């Protein structure tokens with residue numbers, strides 16, 4: 001009997017606003033505990049929330065990119081539960097009337113996108129009861145989040161992980177989230193159930209939390225799917241519950257029975273008016289949206305005639321594709337610029353752990369280097385050395401070639417002289433070549449290049465060597 005997994009995701013993404021969602025406290029990550037706080041985000045009596053419209057704009061951007069309908073009116077609600085890191089005893093979220101609904105990305109339907117505030121963070125210390133302490137840091141309390149909920153349209157652990165990765169790429173591309181999963185600014189929970197192949201009804205689902213990397217998401221889902229199949233095929237029933245992924249043990253464990261929505265006693269927050277987003281505001285935000293990765297990938301194929309693979313690689317991030325287009329605008333041939341960016345530049349950036357936006361070799365300078373190769377001033381292999389120097393010394397390719405006397409030897413009389421020397425020193429090889437051993441030719445080319453310190457134009461060397469040998 002074969003089984004099918006049914007997976008839906010709930011993704012929390014921190015919006016990149018300067019201040020929190022309902023107060024002026026800093027929303028920056030880190031800081032000494034309890035320094036980014038005020039009466040509002042500490043939940044002190046009498047403090048009133050005021051909505052940060054920059055957070056709403058970011059949420060609209062994300063919703064538009066996911067193909068959602070933005071609602072003119074959405075409502076903030078109180079989600080009531082007790083937890084030490086939730087000082088008000090409720091979280092302000094959106095429930096019955098979220099900001100946006102009904103989107104589609106990569107074949108997965110997006111149920112809704114809503115705004116909410118983050119909770120604080122409990123910090124635990126000590127391992128034995130006698131000295132166990134828990135502290136609460138409220139720096140994160142009130143940081144703006146969007147929650148993105150998908151329909152249960154995913155059918156495998158690998159598919160869910162790929163979808164999450166793609167979603168992360170879009171949020172980062174839009175500049176609404178930094179994609180930093182280790183710092184918790186992007187988090188994913190998954191709802192998983194299994195059913196026998198061909199069945200239409202959904203099985204009972206478990207929610208798996210604590211998935212702070214693509215790898216953990218995939219491994220946790222693989223494990224959870226297998227666990228549920230074992231339960232069902234053994235005649236048992238899956239219990240609706242929240243399970244935590246234990247990365248060290250490589251398995252999920254039960255955390256608590258899953259709450260139902262009615263456990264939270266949602267009701268509209270009387271302190272906050274409805275969020276009104278009119279058509280003009282949506283149109284304005286839409287008009288300023290950056291071109292999205294998929295559209296850009298297609299344009300790279302259509303306009304710059306890049307192969308599909310190159311276009312896909314060069315649209316992995318907005319920084320990468322901006323760099324590529326700037327190099328092309330500075331005169332570089334698209335395919336060649338792409339090769340440099342995916343090859344030498346990517347290698348150096350990785351080696352120095354640098355972001356492409358801060359590359360010491362600017363797109364204009366890369367185009368300058370490519371132009372020198374095109375003109376035949378330097379060879380392709382010399383260009384790699386020049387690139388290394390450009391990366392570390394902040395000089396242009398032309399300045400390096402000039403200062404280091406690197407320009408290619410193209411002059412016929414110079415190359416003919418080099419060829420003459422090499423032939424005189426390699427009488428045996430010349431005899432072998434003339435006796436029909438063609439492979440000796442490559443050896444002789446190598447000798448000429450060596451004599452020229454690698455600077456001779458290889459094409460000219462080939463021509464002139466052949467001419468000398470065949471004479």
Ligand SMILES: [Zn+2]
Nearest residue numbers: 023025038041
């Ligand atoms: Zn505050």
